Amino acid sequence: MEAVLAGLAQAFTPLTLGFVLFGVVLGIVVGAIPGLSSPMAIAIAVPLTFYMTPLAAIAFLLGVNKGGEFGGSISAILLNTPGTPEAAATALDGHPLAQQGKAGKALKTALYSSVAGDTFSDIVLILVAAPLAVIALKMGPPELLGVLIFAFTFVTALLGNSMIKGLIAAALGVLLSLIGIDPEAAIPRLTFDVLELEDGLSFVGAAIGLLAFSEVLMQVERSFLGDSGAGEAAAGFSKAREDNAFTRSDFRQVRGTVARSAVIGTVIGAIPGLGTSLAGFLGYGAAMKASKHPEEFGKGRLEGVAATEAANSAVVGSNLIPLLTLGIPGNVAAALLAGAFLIHGITPGPLIFQDHAVLVYGMFGCLIVANLMNLLVGSLGLRLFSLAVRTPRSIVMPSVALLCITGSFVAGGGLFAVATMMVFGILGYLMRKLDFSIIAFILGFILGPMVERSLRHTVILFEDASDILGHPFLIAMLVVSAGAVFWLGRRPRGKLAR
């Protein structure tokens, strides 16, 4: 109880509240700009957190994540161009509403649904994370190894169009994570006598390169190859009050949809690898099935906007469940948060509730605060944020490229980190072109040291192969992983989008 109160007290200091606010504003603005995404914003924002306290850093990044989820709906509704992949389903009904002059109503519906879904999943996280961590603490190295193997096979089975490519990406990430000093023998590995590599490859540099800089290269390439990307003109706002307000009637219309989608998003988010986009489309599909007027979906139904936004925002909180309880990030945003934890000397996993209880409960407080900030900032600044969608790509992309260079320099402490970021940027570009999953790579990069530790300890523990019989949980995980390979890995692709 003391830790809870201490954590909440830290969460409500003016400094922490200020960073949450800054993060939410930044996230909304970045999420609203087509071509930029919430994970990109988080990757570039991580270097800014070096000089913050751990709680302020995590609070800031959570604010960016939450703001970014809502921000993506702004360009989806106004321009029919989602600012984030998960906002793609929002555009289905959001843009037709905007074309009818009801952009204000659509944006407010998106905002309120997003905050409602997010708050629900945050409450679930707060209630289940600690008990699950207690269970996770009972796991030894063999059990943890089983969970990691399952996580890798399950995630790669669901991501992208090829499980083999997903596993290759994950293996490559694990291999590159091993560069540096061996943790047991303290001798260099794969450093090629380059001094800067003895600390290993910078996670932040890799993340900025893979997520943000590779996207910059993709966007620059579009213009280079002649795609001007002019897109649609932004739909306008009607002067009628009814078209810009979220009324009680609207609330009654969407409340069931929001509740259903919040549950869907929370469940999807708790399972590593399923992704926010899936939650959005599943929520939309469920709303359409449950509606008395399914034929009106796609033509401007408020439930369409509410369903998607509630579902994809509900992923944000529950995605932290596997991260906090097992140390396994469930999606890119969680992976970046895991990286931020590590930068501040905190290892995510079940022990975090013992070693950093105040931080964890402070973070829980910040999650709720961030939702309130999102609601407040979004409501007050809706028209202002809508201007962000008009920023020309020709100015945005070069500026983001410079931001990537700056951020990687700050994160890595030198020009070597900048070079690393550029190399990873080109690697990320090629991976996108050849359909290799960047998420799988990042998971491998982050979890590589954990996999090595678990594997080493398991090998040392097992004197011979029959010792595995004493670890039924490991056997179960291996069986389920094999099932994931043979069932999910061979399913028709394209049905479970990233």
Add this chain to the structure above:
Amino acid sequence: MRALDGAAAALIGAFGLATLFLFIPGTIEDPGMDDLSPAFMPQIVAILLTGLAALLGLRSLLRRPAAGDSAEEKPALTRRHAGFVLLAALWLAASFAVVALAGYLAGGAAAVVGAMLLMRIRRPLTIVATAVAAPLVLWAVFWQLLTIPLP
């Protein structure tokens, strides 16, 4: 995509084999401990990588085009893409060199100018304004506001 998959498989397989037989023996000393060698995990991963690459290559050879595949589907990488990658690499190398030799503001301007030229922006005023403003704003934020030194 099948041809590209095959090429990617060959490249990754070669990388895996090179890691297993060249990079690991060349960069990891055996400390002579009774415990597992530091090369243990890298070897496991390199073997896995090579095996997966072989599977990918085999799949690209054996897989028939699916019914939904279009014969007119644009390839993901063409010579134009290769040209872009080359130019992008030159842009990045030049930007890096300017940052290293002349500092952040000059290097930042070079990076912005290069990106805009690659995007086929030809309006001089837009290019100059962005190349001056973007590095200045970031320099002001990081160095002046956050007191984080830049090159």
